Amino acid sequence: MANVILKNVTKNFGKFIAVKDMNLDIKDGKFVTLVGPSGCGKTTTLRMIAGLEDITSGELRIGGKFSNYIQPKDRGISMVFQSYALFPHMTVAENIAFGLKIRKVTRDTILKKINWVLDLLDLTGLDSRRPRELSGGQRQRVALGRALVLDPEVLLLDEPLSNLDAKLRSKMRTELKRIHRKLGSTVVYVTHDQVEAMTLSDEIAVMNKGFLMQVGPPLEVYDKPENKFVAGFLGSPPMNFIPVDLAKDNSKFCLDAKDFKILIPDLKADKVKKNAKIGEELVFGIRPEDIIRIEKAKDVHQGNKIETIIDVIEPMGSELILSLTIGKHIIQASFVPDAHLKVGQKLTVVLDTNKIHLFKLDNEKAIF
Amino acid sequence: MSKTHKTLKKDSNKWIWLIGMVIMIIIILGPIYMMFKYSISDRASVVTGGAVIPLWPYQPTTEQFGGLLENKSFINAAFTSLGIALLTVCISLVLGAPAAFSLARYKIPGKALIMILLISVRLFPDVVSVIPVAETFIKLRLTNNIFGVSLAHTLLAIPYVIYIAMGVFETIPKELEEQAQILGASKLYAFFKIIIPIALPGLAAAAIYVFLLSWNEFIFSYFLLLFGESTTLPVLLKKILSWSPQHNLLAAISVMLSVPVIIFTFIVQKYMQAGATAGAVK
Numbered sequence: 177m178a179n180v181i182l183k184n185v186t187k188n189f190g191k192f193i194a195v196k197d198m199n200l201d202i203k204d205g206k207f208v209t210l211v212g213p214s215g216c217g218k219t220t221t222l223r224m225i226a227g228l229e230d231i232t233s234g235e236l237r238i239g240g241k242f243s244n245y246i247q248p249k250d251r252g253i254s255m256v257f258q259s260y261a262l263f264p265h266m267t268v269a270e271n272i273a274f275g276l277k278i279r280k281v282t283r284d285t286i287l288k289k290i291n292w293v294l295d296l297l298d299l300t301g302l303d304s305r306r307p308r309e310l311s312g313g314q315r316q317r318v319a320l321g322r323a324l325v326l327d328p329e330v331l332l333l334d335e336p337l338s339n340l341d342a343k344l345r346s347k348m349r350t351e352l353k354r355i356h357r358k359l360g361s362t363v364v365y366v367t368h369d370q371v372e373a374m375t376l377s378d379e380i381a382v383m384n385k386g387f388l389m390q391v392g393p394p395l396e397v398y399d400k401p402e403n404k405f406v407a408g409f410l411g412s413p414p415m416n417f418i419p420v421d422l423a424k425d426n427s428k429f430c431l432d433a434k435d436f437k438i439l440i441p442d443l444k445a446d447k448v449k450k451n452a453k454i455g456e457e458l459v460f461g462i463r464p465e466d467i468i469r470i471e472k473a474k475d476v477h478q479g480n481k482i483e484t485i486i487d488v489i490e491p492m493g494s495e496l497i498l499s500l501t502i503g504k505h506i507i508q509a510s511f512v513p514d515a516h517l518k519v520g521q522k523l524t525v526v527l528d529t530n531k532i533h534l535f536k537l538d539n540e541k542a543i544f
Numbered sequence: 545m546s547k548t549h550k551t552l553k554k555d556s557n558k559w560i561w562l563i564g565m566v567i568m569i570i571i572i573l574g575p576i577y578m579m580f581k582y583s584i585s586d587r588a589s590v591v592t593g594g595a596v597i598p599l600w601p602y603q604p605t606t607e608q609f610g611g612l613l614e615n616k617s618f619i620n621a622a623f624t625s626l627g628i629a630l631l632t633v634c635i636s637l638v639l640g641a642p643a644a645f646s647l648a649r650y651k652i653p654g655k656a657l658i659m660i661l662l663i664s665v666r667l668f669p670d671v672v673s674v675i676p677v678a679e680t681f682i683k684l685r686l687t688n689n690i691f692g693v694s695l696a697h698t699l700l701a702i703p704y705v706i707y708i709a710m711g712v713f714e715t716i717p718k719e720l721e722e723q724a725q726i727l728g729a730s731k732l733y734a735f736f737k738i739i740i741p742i743a744l745p746g747l748a749a750a751a752i753y754v755f756l757l758s759w760n761e762f763i764f765s766y767f768l769l770l771f772g773e774s775t776t777l778p779v780l781l782k783k784i785l786s787w788s789p790q791h792n793l794l795a796a797i798s799v800m801l802s803v804p805v806i807i808f809t810f811i812v813q814k815y816m817q818a819g820a821t822a823g824a825v826k
């Protein structure tokens with residue numbers, strides 16, 4: 177098992193800069209996910225680690241070794257492509273044995289390893305089938321098996337679950353987590369699905385337009401986003417953003433959203449003083465699950481009452497997503513199911529002041 | 545329109561289609577049948593045209609085929625043609641497939657020009673292009689031997705091989721090679737173990753085409769073997785034609801000419817299974 181370090185890694189395709197000055201430290205045995213919208217550079221970064229793309233500038237170290245110019249097969253990595261890339265003219269067993277045969281492993285060892293991986297991935301009995309005779313989930317597991325059988329130092333996975341249906345996807349998520357725990361390999365995982373990123377990773381690296389926006393454990397990146405992009409990317413339904421002006425109410429800071437006001441708790445006042453001026457336009461953020469119905473609010477929240485009207489109700493089964501209008505603003509809130517709520521009804525809500533976020537308008541950095 | 549009128553019209557449409565189909569079949573299969581009929585005709589049938597309706601000889605006989613199979617020059621010509629055709633298939637595939645692969649996969653400067661130059665050989669009538677080729681081959685001492693003729697046939701066949709093979713390679717996903725590369729395969733290993741097996745159906749089609757081209761080729765075979773002792777079947781056929789032989793002999797030779805091609809096609813057909821890349825990528 178090895179660690180992977182990217183230092184100031186940049187990738188240009190002609191004039192287009194796909195990855196800009198990326199610094200990432202993937203520790204030995206950790207499961208790190210590169211997540212972001214399409215075109216953010218996550219697959220390009222993965223391919224650079226694999227050796228399928230040249231690194232324009234910067235340093236890549238795998239297991240401490242400078243690896244920019246090392247061939248993919250000598251980097252100690254294994255990769256599973258989004259499309260699986262199974263060899264169609266070979267059986268499952270031949271596919272899995274392909275890499276071992278090249279390394280001139282003995283026949284007995286090959287058979288042993290094939291059986292081990294078939295058992296690990298619940299593929300027993302399928303060894304003489306061809307890819308076209310397998311289901312999507314089975315193909316994906318064969319591709320994974322082909323990668324695992326080589327005992328890679330680093331396992332690279334490029335959106336391996338995106339071609340599976342929702343039910344199979346969640347089943348395979350659990351499987352992947354179990355296999356990671358069992359084998360303890362270093363995993364670099366690429367996905368655009370933030371749910372996968374949150375549930376599978378030891379650390380999430382959020383990317384956008386070639387930049388690394390934030391990296392950290394899932395809950396940390398979720399609760400303490402360092403910028404507006406990360407705040408809006410993680411979480412479903414996404415965080416509500418409202419443009420506000422910084423104002424003063426008596427001696428406290430408050431955020432003026434024209435239709436309502438939000439008092440800033442004393443704890444955060446210092447941060448506000450350091451980073452913003454009175455009258456400055458800022459962006460206020462609050463997650464749907466941090467909007468609380470007044471009936472369920474505790475005393476400490478009472479300072480931030482907001483009168484809303486219910487516009488749309490989306491019952492999800494386990495929760496209720498409401499679109500609430502406040503004057504010209506619309507925010508989304510997530511509540512426990514309640515059949516008594518009706519469209520057009522007035523609803524008073526309170527915000528969890530520990531969970532409010534504030535971002536600068538120009539560089540979108542978080543003030544808190 | 546009344547109901548009966550409509551039904552009548554439908555029926556008459558059906559009949560017109562049926563008659564049309566029968567006419568088409570007669571036009572296509574007619575000559576082939578006539579050729580077969582003449583090849584098994586006895587002398588009397590050739591002269592008078594056969595039984596009352598000239599569709600079957602008086603006394604079908606295989607004497608023409610027997611005669612040919614005993615004829616030394618015919619057998620020699622047949623083996624020469626076969627050898628040249630098989631050699632041409634080998635050379636043009638061995639040279640053409642890797643070339644097609646590079647053209648399909650890599651950004652080569654001037655690729656468009658190369659493609660046009662490849663096709664340009666076939667833009668001229670064979671009668672015209674044989675002159676410079678024969679001249680060059682005489683200087684290189686490539687005339688009057690099987691290898692020289694195969695080389696000339698390769699010249700004619702390679703553009704087709706490259707175009708067909710390029711099309712085939714372009715449908716093979718690049719990710720298969722990348723995956724092979726990551727698993728430790730060298731480019732050559734990946735080419736022979738992954739790319740070629742998948743491309744086999746397309747290459748088999750190209751092989752059949754090349755065999756056909758070489759087997760039936762006349763002009764280059766004629767000029768390049770002119771002063772030698774061997775000849776190919778098409779050239780032999782032309783020589784025989786000059787004596788105005790009986791129809792039954794000519795027909796028998798034509799039937800014999802088509803047999804190896806049919807056999808070769810049957811053999812190679814088994815590589816042309818559909819769905820060669822099925823299941824490779826989603």
